Amino acid sequence: MSLLKHYVPLPNNLKLVPNLFTISMIKSFLIVICLVSSISLISFTPHFSNSNAVTNKLGNIKVTSKESIVVEEETNTSHILFGIGGSAKTWKNRSRYFGLWWRPNVTRGFVWLDEKPHENEPWTETSPYYRVSQDTSKFEYTCWFGDRSAVRIARIVKESFELGLTNVRWFVMGDDDTVFFTENLVAVLGKYDHNQMYYIGGNSENVEVNAGGSYNMAYGGGGIAISYPLAAELVKILDSCINRYHYLFASDQRIASCVAEIGVPLTKELGFHQMDMQGSPRGLLAAHPVAPLVSLHHLDVYIVHPLIPSMTQFDSIKKLIEPYKKDPSRTMQHTLCYDLNRNWSLSVSWGNSVQLYPWIMNANELGLPMQTFKSIIGSEEPFTFNTRPNYVEPCKRPIEYFLDQVVGLQNGETLTSYSTIIDNDSNKQCEKENYKGALAIHMVNVTAPILSPLVWRQAPRRQCCEVINGVGSELHIRIRSCNQWESVTAPFYDKYGDFAYFQRLI
Ligand SMILES: *[C@@H]1O[C@H](CO)[C@@H](O)[C@H](O)[C@H]1NC(C)=O
Ligand SMILES: *[C@@H]1O[C@H](CO)[C@@H](O)[C@H](O)[C@H]1NC(C)=O
Ligand SMILES: *[C@@H]1O[C@H](CO)[C@@H](O)[C@H](O)[C@H]1NC(C)=O
Numbered sequence: 001m002s003l004l005k006h007y008v009p010l011p012n013n014l015k016l017v018p019n020l021f022t023i024s025m026i027k028s029f030l031i032v033i034c035l036v037s038s039i040s041l042i043s044f045t046p047h048f049s050n051s052n053a054v055t056n057k058l059g060n061i062k063v064t065s066k067e068s069i070v071v072e073e074e075t076n077t078s079h080i081l082f083g084i085g086g087s088a089k090t091w092k093n094r095s096r097y098f099g100l101w102w103r104p105n106v107t108r109g110f111v112w113l114d115e116k117p118h119e120n121e122p123w124t125e126t127s128p129y130y131r132v133s134q135d136t137s138k139f140e141y142t143c144w145f146g147d148r149s150a151v152r153i154a155r156i157v158k159e160s161f162e163l164g165l166t167n168v169r170w171f172v173m174g175d176d177d178t179v180f181f182t183e184n185l186v187a188v189l190g191k192y193d194h195n196q197m198y199y200i201g202g203n204s205e206n207v208e209v210n211a212g213g214s215y216n217m218a219y220g221g222g223g224i225a226i227s228y229p230l231a232a233e234l235v236k237i238l239d240s241c242i243n244r245y246h247y248l249f250a251s252d253q254r255i256a257s258c259v260a261e262i263g264v265p266l267t268k269e270l271g272f273h274q275m276d277m278q279g280s281p282r283g284l285l286a287a288h289p290v291a292p293l294v295s296l297h298h299l300d301v302y303i304v305h306p307l308i309p310s311m312t313q314f315d316s317i318k319k320l321i322e323p324y325k326k327d328p329s330r331t332m333q334h335t336l337c338y339d340l341n342r343n344w345s346l347s348v349s350w351g352n353s354v355q356l357y358p359w360i361m362n363a364n365e366l367g368l369p370m371q372t373f374k375s376i377i378g379s380e381e382p383f384t385f386n387t388r389p390n391y392v393e394p395c396k397r398p399i400e401y402f403l404d405q406v407v408g409l410q411n412g413e414t415l416t417s418y419s420t421i422i423d424n425d426s427n428k429q430c431e432k433e434n435y436k437g438a439l440a441i442h443m444v445n446v447t448a449p450i451l452s453p454l455v456w457r458q459a460p461r462r463q464c465c466e467v468i469n470g471v472g473s474e475l476h477i478r479i480r481s482c483n484q485w486e487s488v489t490a491p492f493y494d495k496y497g498d499f500a501y502f503q504r505l506i
């Protein structure tokens with residue numbers, strides 16, 4: 001799970017270190033590792049336990065032969081109990097992030113601190129209440145490069161469970177520098193039957209981290225969701241289990257190990273973002289997988305640059321929350337657009353950014369993240385997803401636009417506009433003809449219908465996009481669901497331009 005600082009000698013020792021896992025920041029020779037971090041359709045539950053369980057695509061329907069069907073409410077925010085790993089020391093800097101996503105008296109849960117914060121710490125109305133974790137000094141912790149706060153953070157799920165709060169279906173743990181997109185978290189969790197044992201989250205982006213830690217682990221900063229029945233089993237074994245794994249570095253590793261002892265595997269969801277990287281995350285987030293955006297982590301770690309390069313990280317996230325409030329499901333959804341009159345390709349990350357490539361790139365390539373970042377330890381690869389290069393040559397770079405504003409339209413759709421923010425953009429140095437027209441575009445407007453969270457109950461599919469109007473310095477494009485037989489790529493040409501990365505390799 002999360003927070004606290006764990007110092008790991010870098011990076012030569014990595015191979016020698018048996019348990020790498022979750023990360024957070026690098027200070028010269030140290031990595032400070034921070035771990036930890038619905039729509040639902042209707043479900044019916046039976047009165048009697050010996051029923052035949054029938055699951056259809058709408059959720060969980062259990063039918064008993066002799067009794068009436070009891071309709072259970074869809075999972076909503078009130079069913080989630082958050083347990084955020086924090087510390088009195090980090091509170092001052094990080095509490096402001098709660099103002100972006102925490103809704104007092106709506107979001108349930110606590111920030112768990114190592115000690116009472118100082119009297120004069122900022123404690124605003126929008127902050128969650130805090131609790132001071134139980135003393136864990138009696139627990140074993142023997143990881144020489146780690147910090148025993150990992151024990152405290154691992155026990156948040158237990159301490160949360162033991163509060164005995166009613167109507168909790170899911171325990172969700174995160175870090176105090178994690179922002180959760182709660183509507184989408186609800187949409188994701190609502191897909192699963194909370195009466196069964198589920199362990200849900202995402203891996204690190206770094207192959208090295210997963211290989212050194214585990215692929216079977218929900219990384220704590222990205223978020224760990226544990227259903228009530230699993231939590232009930234977990235809390236029974238957790239304390240003795242924590243002592244068994246005294247040699248592990250991190251809190252989320254402890255949780256993963258103890259959940260594995262119960263025999264429950266990780267259910268991976270692609271919207272949990274641990275953000276184990278250095279540099280700009282904009283390439284990654286411009287090509288978000290077709291899955292709801294659930295979390296972003298490492299927001300208070302300077303090695304992860306702001307989402308919007310001209311802003312601070314805090315202001316970037318604040319900006320992103322504007323479109324998220326209008327259309328949570330569509331936030332950061334990746335759509336590909338082609339202007340076939342001019343042979344332009346556009347990549348839209350809704351509510352976040354747009355890239356314009358003045359040539360045709362196929363969907364396979366345009367769908368990949370541009371590698372604007374390095375791994376958490378500063379290496380170029382590998383990641384748990386494919387990437388394409390972030391070229392330095394001006395004539396190979398896209399023109400980038402970032403969210404400017406979002407407005408609701410009268411027809412119920414949204415209009416988001418994106419503008420160039422870097423006036424001395426290196427693209428200007430490209431003299432090629434195809435760049436001239438593209439550089440004249442200063443704003444891209446995108447209209448889109450609200451995306452129902454119900455789409456996440458269906459097989460995932462990217463939406464389609466068309467250019468409506470491209471006169472002057474503005475480009476207007478529209479996102480919509482695809483028609484039958486419609487492809488998301490441009491009509492096939494034998495040659496996709498000089499810069500088609502994979503073609504070049506052949
Ligand atoms: C969430 O579900 C509960 C039932 O468990 C219900 O009482 C409550 O009204 C729901 N809240 C919202 C905001 O729909
Ligand atoms: C809080 O933020 C300030 C300014 O960014 C930084 O200098 C300081 O080290 C941070 N403190 C902690 C505990 O992270
Ligand atoms: C939350 O609820 C408490 C108790 O009902 C109330 O005193 C407080 O004003 C509420 N806070 C907000 C921000 O609504």
Ligand SMILES: *[C@@H]1O[C@H](CO)[C@@H](O)[C@H](O)[C@H]1NC(C)=O
Nearest residue numbers: 340341342343360493494495
């Ligand atoms: C677009 O590309 C096609 C195929 O390479 C080419 O025939 C056509 O002339 C191009 N159009 C423009 C405006 O460059």
Ligand SMILES: *[C@@H]1O[C@H](CO)[C@@H](O)[C@H](O)[C@H]1NC(C)=O
Nearest residue numbers: 309310421422423424425426
């Ligand atoms: C503008 O260009 C200069 C010189 O190339 C560069 O140092 C600077 O970082 C650029 N500014 C931005 C916002 O990219």
Ligand SMILES: *[C@@H]1O[C@H](CO)[C@@H](O)[C@H](O)[C@H]1NC(C)=O
Nearest residue numbers: 405407415416417445474476
């Ligand atoms: C694009 O959006 C901006 C800001 O929302 C608006 O001022 C402008 O008129 C729009 N342009 C077009 C062509 O829709």
